[in-house]
Amino acid sequence: MTEQPGEEFGYGSELLPATRRALLYRVAVGQAEGRTPSLAGAVVRDGRMVWFGSRSMIDGHAPDADTQYRIGSVTKTFVAVLVMRLRDEGLLALTDPLERHLPGTTAGGLTVGQLLSHTSGLASETPGPWWERTPGDLRPELADLLGDGPSKHPAGRRYHYSNPGFALLGALVERLRGAPWGDVLRAEVLAPLGMDRTTLLPEPPAAGGFAVHPWADVMVPEAVQETGRMAPAGQLCSTAADLSRWAAFLLDGDGRPAGETVLGAGSLAEMREPAAPPQEIDPAAGYGLGLQLLCTGGRSLFGHTGSMPGFLTSLWVSEADGVGAVVLTNCTSGPATSAVATDLLAITADAEPAMPAPWRPADALDAGLLDLAGPWYWGTHEYALHVRQSGDLQLAPLTGQGRGARFRAGGDGTWTGLEGYWASETLRPVRRADGSLSHLDLGSFTFTRSPYDPSAPVPGGFPGWPTTR
Template sequence: MPTEPLLPTTERALLQRVATEQAAKRAPSLAAAVVRDGGLVWSGGRGRVDGQAPTVDTQYRIGSITKTFIAALVMRLRDEGKVELNAPYGKYVPGTAFADVTVAQLLAHAGGLTAESPGLWWERTPGVEWTELSDRVTEEELKHRPGRKFHYTNLGYGALGELVARLRGMSWMDAVRAELLQPLGMTRTTPMPERPHAEGFAVHPWADVLLPEPAHDAVAMAPAGQLWSTLTDLGRWARFVGGDTGGVLHPDTVAEMREPAVVEDGDQWTSGYGLGFQLARNRNRRLAGHTGSMPGFVATVWTDPATGTAGIAMANSTSGVDVPGLCADLIDIISTLEPRLPAEWRPLAEVDQELLAMTGTWYWGPAPRSLRLLSDRWISITPIAAGGRGSRFRPTGPDTWIGLDGYYDGETLRIVRRADGSISHLDLATFIFSREPYDVTAEIPGGVDPNGWRAL
């Protein structure tokens, strides 16, 4: 579907929000964009980079957004059968003090590792190779029981970068380039800056003056925050996070990465973490993506997978610029002022007559459920009365489907046929769904009282 231009009032509101952030937070420069319908529909820049306003091609360091690329590579290895998420890290990289922490726990920051690598402040000093870094890590760096809680760890993603390198037989960066950047056409995402790029600065807290920040190669810790990128490239990555994967990963895998594995604030659940993606609940939207910060830079990509709308923002200031809040506001502005039109309803192009005959009411015991036929032989089962369990199902064979969400996520739905081939009932994870409440011909477990329904 072609991207329609935004209304001038919407563009003005977006620019106003960016301009206010840059001025109020004193960012040397700030670049932001909005993604919708498969591309950038708006971008804006304030401040100066080499005397000019930043553009969609100006590089900024994106910090921990780098982690999402590492996570995507790990999930590719999982989908290829080369990594088990529940396997211990030591199965793939032996000899560490955290060998028993699982790959999934490292992806979700639930392994209990220390937040930062031992030694000097890694973000501001030249990095070391993995062998030296690994030797520095002792049991003292295990701060929590694995799986107990969310505890953000840059060290854990340095470790995952090493896992990728060993299993691919190349550096983590070469794997990122070959498996993600090149297929997605992201030509301006690099491990070190390439012009045009912003310089990193700290802004004095009490005066309008700047201090240049260093930008070293973090080496073994680089998978935690090394990459530089542009609005154009991150726009493509935002679409990836939302499920437009370009064949790099199956959309179901990316959806799995967006599922909450741990939450940061369990009482309210406004922020959490999946398998490589940060998650946030903001104004009735469930956002996925990642924030990033390195000395001199902050960045954020937030995507609303429900609508495919995303906000991107980058600034060359060490702290003070609220780019996560800015991105959430950009999504809110465009969604409020120009809500997306629903897709046109169209009838199915073809239909399986037997599946069509299956539609309608089925009963789980006495409780009615409606079965609807969707496209591509997908079906949905939903409660007719208030409450109850429902799911969508994707076909896995002529008479079988797998649940995609809700209570029956991952469970198998199976048609049970009579000797003549006609449908007797549906078996969903041992629950029997029949055409009539407790149908005596449907092999109801425990049997059905032969006297049938009665009045008291």
């Protein structure tokens, strides 16, 4: 068994000994119960890998954080970032039909956003033979990925996972960049993020993939296939160290100025927003733009799982905790890598919760903002409006039910909702002729300083409160 604090790989300080013991135990249980030749796990916090541990069937030869594994559909998260870069450069819109940029396919009427969110209705797999276990030269053309009648559901109506859909997105990247998608990925994403050990095919040191017999403790090696046009759906190889960098990037970006960053924080947040609904068979799961979404143990997570013959991978991140976890294994089936990864995340977040940022007063706030602070009423519902250090406004119900949200200044005297029911809705302070504050208009809802304030307009009128019985 191998355990390594993050600083041995340049990532930061160790966790507490009790936390490290619990993490190492979970990796050991995962490897033993999953009957996998090896299992490697890493924890990410504060933008770096803070813990790595592994377990192997061979004593003294456990993989380290630089050992490559195939990562399967975690590849899709990389393709999605490439597509979002094209969107942010104005080269495409998520509402564009594929035909506009990649003509000649039988899926040309589907939109880029539908392909990213698996709501295109395309078939889950290519026409036979199974692409993961056969050479890509069996499918040399895009038409070979779709076959006749590739749509299984009406577009935009439901979530239906499609590997060919992401192969089309890889071809879209190639068409708009004029270069193979793997070369584009290396130049635009991997190199800037220092992910030198993420490659299309294995490069030593790399774990071999195995099929473990389900009813006997024997195993045989799995072949590595070059999947050709299907590679964007799941061919990448990577390491615990590189995927830790990737998890940190998906959460916080790379910290460089706008115009230089791999992808802006707003676009990364957009990828994490639900774009496909959960299904009855798995109501805790959803899908964003190239990212899986999961609710487990009271936490909302984003990331992706992946599998290829001989390999299983899971990467999950909790935005609320600022913690991510990665698990890599080298067997075709057996280990519940997603459960191991979510457990590693929960162990860390529960045992060592992140310290909240210290409260500090604002350097300077417009005096007019203080006029907005305090209690407000929507009809008889009590609310409080807080002015935050950033100049944002926070509206929250004081008692009972109600819709709260944060609002950001728009530069024209209005604020725009950032979340929930009021996302992108406009909050507008309304003043009287003498400049005094009359009421707040929030998407036509009138908020007044007292319940049904007689000095402010009340939609539909109000007879006034009785003063005697």
